[in-house]
Amino acid sequence: MSEIVNTFEAQQQGRPTGPLVHGYEVIIGFETHAQLSTASKIFSRASTAFGAEPNTQACAVDLALPGTLPVMNKGAVERAIEFGLAVNSHIAERSIFARKNYFYPDLPKGYQISQFEIPVVQGGAVEFFLETGKGAELAREKKAVRLVRAHLEEDAGKSLHEDFIGQTGIDLNRAGTPLLEIVTEPDMRSSTEAVAYAKELHKIVTWIGICDGNMQEGSFRCDANVSVRKPGQPLGKRREIKNLNSFKFMQQAIDYEVRWQIEQIEDGHAIEQATVLFNPDTGETRAMRTKEDAADYRYFPDPDLPPLCISEQWIEQVRGLMAELPRVMAERFVRDYGLSEYDATQLTQSQALAKYFEIATQICGQAKLAANWVLGEVSAFINKRDIAIDDVEVPNPVALGEVLKRIAIGEINGGGAKTAFQQLCNQQFDGVADLATYILHVDKIIQDHDLKQMNDSGALETIVEEVIAANAKNVAEFKAGNEKALNALVGQIMKASKGKANPQQVNDLLRSKLA
Ligand code: ADP
Ligand code: MG
DSSP, rough: OOOOOOHHHHHHHOOOSSSSSSBBBBEEEEEEEEEEEOOOOOSSSHHHHHHHHSSOOOTTTTTTOOOOOOOOOHHHHHHHHHHHHHHHHHOOOOEEEEEEEEEEEEOSSEEEEEESSOEEEEEEEEEEEEEEEEEGGEEEEEEEEEEEEEEEEEEEEEEESSTTSOOOOEOOOTTTTTEEEEESSOOOOOOHHHHHHHHHHHHHHHHTTOOOOOTTTEEEEEEEEEEEEEETTTTOEEEEEEEEESSHHHHHHHHHHHHHHHHHTTTTTTOOOEEEEETTTTTTEEEEEEOGGGGGOOOOOOOOOOOEEEEEHHHHHHHHHOOOOHHHHHHHHHHHHHHOOOHHHHHHHHHHHHHHHHHHHHHHHHHHHHHHIIIIHHHHHHHHHTTTTSTTOOOOOHHHHHHHHHTTTSSSHHHHHHHHHHHHHHHOOOSSSOHHHHEEEEHHHHHHTTTOOOEEOOOOOHHHHHHHHHHHHHHHHHHOOOHHHHHHHHHHHHTTTTSSSSSHHHHHHHHHHHH
């Protein structure tokens, strides 16, 4: 595996940092709408609950009926502050709400309240690891996608094209639902990188709890702006793929769009700026409308809302109530546990996974061992069953920690621990058992499955000598300098000991006898 490369600098200097597609560089910028998890709407008291009967949750304020006035939801502002703090942004001390004017059936009021010139969250970056290639070609690069801004706005209603007595219906329940629109610089260079960014962003908003992250229900939807260019050329015209609500579709849509744009250019057609939709059934993108420019929306400050003022004290108060952030936790894992930056990042994919790792570490006292097991055996188990780390089927981290402790003190070896882990997976406890129970339980598994490592060096020596005597060919090869021949001998000895020898002891003994 190659080393971790930080490509941020190259990116800032405008050098291509992603794979070229038929000689073209792919440029991607994201606009993501994260629905904020407040109980009520951004400017009214109506409920934001999902799935209610159509048009039962839109109140007069959401529809901007004459005589109503919007009032800012404090919880929505606090969530925007939390996001800004999570991605190292500047929180504006004074930001402005603006009216974005356009006509659409799901927007009977004729304008959307959003932020235009002065958004509440400015700058910042989302950092993540990008994996490319497989096997020996596997490379991990550290990427940083810069954010331009994140602003507060209200959602519009929804057109129901299906299931409405053969016509299109309008459901205004969603009108006024609080959104945070998060806009990146055009920093991404491949569909894989775009998906990695979106996953990281999804992790951040769900980790800090400002958004439930439910993509099917539309709580987290991404618009991907895509263009292509020959390296060194100015940015090409972009097309914006709207409302991608699954990571799989995101990848498919961008890949299709890139191929389509390159074909157009190669055929001598210019790309026109447009808004397109992805059709998951055909795997194609299709132009929906030519893209408006900001000027078309006739933005102006909303006269009904005062400027949004955020004091330093308020920011600090919000900061004080926030849980440890994933990147801060990852830094702590590197510092306190001596883990690699990559492992630390993997272990902080979710709060539940990080917690699982920390409990197992606490019990066994060896963070690296625990990290290897959580990212190896445990992750393989949950992936295979397609379950979450906090599912009841997953062995309790205290039990895993107890098994790992037995490796640490030399009672069992890695192979024995795997057997013990399998046993833990097969046996579930009702409710949560305590450490004392797990100690007894692990004792019993070790006994029942005869997993105790061979610690009698006399017996081991006999086996080693027998194996050396019976494998003259491997011995000769090793003496001639073939290191791999030693592995074959180790394998024979492990087998002869029924997997119970200590691999390190076997190695040491073999080397000293063959020296
Ligand atoms: P608008 O306000 O019209 O949506 P912006 O300039 O704010 O346009 O850009 C919207 C998004 O498009 C941003 O995420 C930005 O990074 C991205 N973007 C801008 N230019 C390009 C381009 N040439 N190729 C790909 N993405 C782009
Ligand atoms: Mg936009």
